Amino acid sequence: MSNFGLYEDRVKNFSWSIAEEELEYRQGNVLNIGWYCSDRICLKGKAEKTALIYEGFGGIRKVYSFNDIRLAGNTIGNFLRSIGIVNEDRVCLFMDRIPELYLSFLGVLKIGAIVQPLFSAFGEESLFVRLENAQTRAIITQSKHLSKVRKIIDKLPHLEFIIVADHNKSKKLENREMAFSLQESEPVEHLEIYPTKAETPSVLHYTSGTTGLPKGVKHVHYSLIAQYLTSKWVLDLQDDDIYWCTADPGWVTGTSYGIIGPWSLGITQCVLDSGFSAQAWYKFIQDNKITMWYSAPTAIRSLMRAGDEIVKEFNLSSLRHLASVGEPLNSEAVIWSMKVFGKPFHDTFWQTETGCIMITNFPGMRVKPGSMGRPFPGITGVVLDPKKYEPITETGKIGLIAFRPGWPSMMRGYWNNEEKYKNKFINGWYLSGDRSTIDNEGYFWFIGRDDDVINTGGHLVSPFEVESALLEHPAVAESAVVAKPDEINMEVVKAFITLKPGFTPGPDLELEIMNFVRKKLSSIAMPQAVEFMEKIPKTRSGKIMRRLLHAKEWGEEIGDISTLEND
Numbered sequence: 021m022s023n024f025g026l027y028e029d030r031v032k033n034f035s036w037s038i039a040e041e042e043l044e045y046r047q048g049n050v051l052n053i054g055w056y057c058s059d060r061i062c063l064k065g066k067a068e069k070t071a072l073i074y075e076g077f078g079g080i081r082k083v084y085s086f087n088d089i090r091l092a093g094n095t096i097g098n099f100l101r102s103i104g105i106v107n108e109d110r111v112c113l114f115m116d117r118i119p120e121l122y123l124s125f126l127g128v129l130k131i132g133a134i135v136q137p138l139f140s141a142f143g144e145e146s147l148f149v150r151l152e153n154a155q156t157r158a159i160i161t162q163s164k165h166l167s168k169v170r171k172i173i174d175k176l177p178h179l180e181f182i183i184v185a186d187h188n189k190s191k192k193l194e195n196r197e198m199a200f201s202l203q204e205s206e207p208v209e210h211l212e213i214y215p216t217k218a219e220t221p222s223v224l225h226y227t228s229g230t231t232g233l234p235k236g237v238k239h240v241h242y243s244l245i246a247q248y249l250t251s252k253w254v255l256d257l258q259d260d261d262i263y264w265c266t267a268d269p270g271w272v273t274g275t276s277y278g279i280i281g282p283w284s285l286g287i288t289q290c291v292l293d294s295g296f297s298a299q300a301w302y303k304f305i306q307d308n309k310i311t312m313w314y315s316a317p318t319a320i321r322s323l324m325r326a327g328d329e330i331v332k333e334f335n336l337s338s339l340r341h342l343a344s345v346g347e348p349l350n351s352e353a354v355i356w357s358m359k360v361f362g363k364p365f366h367d368t369f370w371q372t373e374t375g376c377i378m379i380t381n382f383p384g385m386r387v388k389p390g391s392m393g394r395p396f397p398g399i400t401g402v403v404l405d406p407k408k409y410e411p412i413t414e415t416g417k418i419g420l421i422a423f424r425p426g427w428p429s430m431m432r433g434y435w436n437n438e439e440k441y442k443n444k445f446i447n448g449w450y451l452s453g454d455r456s457t458i459d460n461e462g463y464f465w466f467i468g469r470d471d472d473v474i475n476t477g478g479h480l481v482s483p484f485e486v487e488s489a490l491l492e493h494p495a496v497a498e499s500a501v502v503a504k505p506d507e508i509n510m511e512v513v514k515a516f517i518t519l520k521p522g523f524t525p526g527p528d529l530e531l532e533i534m535n536f537v538r539k540k541l542s543s544i545a546m547p548q549a550v551e552f553m554e555k556i557p558k559t560r561s562g563k564i565m566r567r568l569l570h571a572k573e574w575g576e577e578i579g580d581i582s583t584l585e586n587d
């Protein structure tokens with residue numbers, strides 16, 4: 021067999037209609053992701069098959085069949101409808117990775133409303149800007165996160181319903197708050213599914229750019245076609261697989277491949293919601309006999325650091341296929357995984373905006389450690405000359421990763437931000453905002469982002485958002501935020517700060533400022549390092565020269581500083 025195995029065959033004979041046929045979808049018909057992920061699987065005779073194995077803190081374990089998730093989706097959908105939620109209303113899911121998060125996802129989609137999943141570790145400011153931007157009508161959350169919602173509720177007139185999924189009856193609920201317990205509700209056998217069509221909005225994920233507030237990436241129900249086929253072909257999901265996607269559904273991997281892809285294929289999937297430790301992760305794989313594992317480079321590097329010996333304490337022989345996403349997967353991590361698990365992690369490159377895997381080491385294709393692989397069949401991926409925006413034909417030359425639009429799960433817009441959406445396209449190409457080279461066999465080699473966005477442990481952080489949060493601290497006069505190299509997370513957030521008169525730099529203030537950002541935004545966006553400066557470097561027109569600070573952190577050439585403001 022060639023270096024590419026099945027891949028080239030699939031490229032040659034590719035059509036998205038392959039997925040449409042397998043899903044028995046005809047253009048123009050009703051297409052509802054919630055229904056496809058539960059009702060249809062039951063109709064296919066898998067009602068009793070396990071859909072979800074959940075493990076939480078303290079060893080709590082819950083198991084749901086496809087019929088259970090169908091009923092739960094119906095019950096939640098019915099409840100939302102009963103309080104007046106209608107199609108295209110935005111319903112935010114603000115929960116830890118408890119089963120209600122996954123089940124609500126189906127329920128919201130079944131009634132044609134739009135799911136807005138948000139990472140439960142977000143602080144009140146991160147939550148506020150996203151709820152305000154989407155004009156969200158309802159939020160489903162847990163008691164432990166209620167205090168964050170209460171802090172911002174007065175500024176959110178559109179947020180009519182605050183639904184608490186685990187309400188303790190002895191506590192008083194406030195205005196707009198209501199309890200909803202799945203366990204205590206009568207299961208709803210028949211729910212009228214809202215007749216969503218291919219282009220009906222489904223999921224709204226927020227992602228950060230260099231400037232401005234986070235953008236709401238709008239997806240539609242037709243995304244299912246791409247998420248289904250990539251799950252089948254790239255994640256190689258097969259009927260008897262036990263699958264574990266380690267991503268939180270607050271981020272796109274956790275929905276495209278932590279809900280929609282696997283469940284539309286009728287696959288059993290596992291969720292572990294008890295934090296990270298090498299021991300706990302290996303035990304989870306061993307106990308559940310996980311066969312397919314989709315994770316991220318930061319986690320893999322943390323496992324590498326935990327060492328090879330610990331791997332031998334567990335029986336991980338069930339593992340059949342491994343994949344990774346979210347940040348550069350360094351060659352050492354791939355080589356290490358070959359050594360300890362006997363198989364490589366297959367890198368996959370994609371984005372919130374693309375909705376599905378775009379570039380990948382396809383199963384069967386020779387993995388080149390350090391390379392992201394080749395475009396998924398049916399995807400036209402190139403690198404563009406950064407000045408002419410034309411494809412570079414020479415191998416090994418750095419260009420901008422771009423795709424020809426038209427795949428089913430491409431975003432349909434940024435919520436209320438047509439201009440930013442338009443700026444993502446040029447000469448008929450969608451610009452990913454990343455840089456890469458392509459080698460003589462068509463493999464992509466990631467170079468870096470083409471903007472100032474920080475990718476810390478696979479999570480994008482906007483320097484602008486952190487700088488804005490910092491400015492709200494009483495001691496901060498000015499701030500500039502850049503990425504700092506980190507062994508495990510690849511990049512972490514670093515803040516350069518000038519202080520207002522009367523404040524003295526020191527470790528106490530540093531900690532206070534870090535904590536301030538953690539509470540406002542999240543632990544991910546919290547600066548891991550703070551450096552106090554006399555003056556922030558700026559251009560003569562007053563723009564912060566992040567490039568200069570970035571170069572200093574990374575020990576790189578500073579480049580042209582002719583626009584730097586002088587004293």
Ligand code: PRX
Nearest residue numbers: 345346347348349368369370371372466480
């Ligand atoms: O910079 C690329 C990086 O993550 C960005 C997309 O982030 P997000 O929209 O949050 O989605 C992450 C999960 C799909 C990309 O623009 N990225 C993603 N995958 C890779 C990657 N960088 C290097 N290698 C990858 N495999």
